Amino acid sequence: MYTVADLKKGLKITLDGDPYLVTAFDFAKPGKGQALYRTKMRNMITGSTLDRTYRSGETFEPASLEDRKMQFLYKEEEHYVFMDNQNYEQYRMDEESIGDAKNYLIDNLPVDLLLFRDKAIAVDVPNFVNLRVTQTDPWLKGDTSGSDSKPATVETGYVLRVPPFIEEGQLIVIDTRSGEYSTRVKE
């Protein structure tokens, strides 16, 4: 249990049943008035932000969050299924909570899953992921468009810009932090 005076930036608390990350915190006291604690928080499930002012004496439950090593198994309709490498328990997440990570989820990809009350709320993929190009147009000799990249679709369905020399069937490395092409895998 935290009291409001214990709050600080980076602390994770439970509020209205959801986990929140404290993103800003300050003490305020309007002339001769009572102590007030001004907070900004981000809902770790929905991403929405909240500004709240608390009086002293307010208490909070810490958000019990757990990071677990898992692997991606498969997609089942609108859900993505992961498995805990230790105990083989399976966890499901919907597309909305997966976010951009869905672009990189291929079978057996090792990921970190963040659990809140035994529910997966966020997935962290490796910084670099190898994905195979499933569709890209051949580079035409004599292309005068002046462009030094072309679109390519990879096996997850994600579309990105790649250099002209990339062909269908090639394995490429994508930087998942920017979503951009990084290099080609020599096979």
Place this chain on the structure above:
Amino acid sequence: MNSRLYGKSQRLTIRAQAVQNIRMFFINRGYLEVDTPLLIPAPAPEAHIDAIPAAGLYLQTSPELCMKRLLAAGYRQIFQISKCWRAAERGSRHLPEFTMLEWYAADRDYRYLMTESMQLISYLTALHTADRHISYNGTRVDLCGEFEQITVREAFKLYAGCEMEEALAKDEFDELMTEKIEPRLGNRVPTIIYDYPASRAALSRLRSDDPTVAERFELYIAGVELANAFSELNDNRVQRKRFEEELELRKERGAPFYPLPEPFLAEIATMPPAAGIALGVDRLIMLISGAATIDEVVAFTPEEL
């Protein structure tokens, strides 16, 4: 070598110079500098200000009571720059140990201090800023001319969208002040917000023509609360009653009980009509040196000791 500490040298230099300039300002106006004890047996009972106990006594939360005893004894114009302590006050604008400037003048009222505090701020700004402007948190505040003056009642109507009385009745006064009003004060020119509700009179006297409000004002620059001033209450029966009410409020919130400051209560009966003001020196240095937090204008924060 503590390079972070040495990095503060420019602001600490401004601080030292500003404190000397504050002294000169008051000495030139005929104020006497006084030096009252920091360790006192009975701080002013205030509902939301907690003193730090020390050696069977308390560290002062303000030099107010001793300074008023000096007024009552016949000293007419006095000032003091002293350390004050308030338990558990820590934030970007709060330190539990901080520096307060207080000054008192006999036969004056809060209107006089509105003018004099403006003169002090303008004087310091002229000495310490390039163009008589304070740039703070992206706000540029003009110190060349008049200050804005607004009543607490007007501020609630204008910025909080409700009546002051309604905010008090709903117990939302402090929250609305912090969230809606303070950020709007002192952004173009400094703002004096005045005539606080009687229930927030503290040690000030009520207006004779409108006893629903007290002759009390606060000075704000760029949303930062800088000073609090009163036409001083010198009716010791009323003051005793208010202290007892504050002690009752302290009891309700489970805060430590204080003994009543009896010598003060006895002596203010002979205090002439007077005005007094307390100004946060650290915050003033923040504003004139453009420091985002109070940590940047003191050599050591409590966490660094």
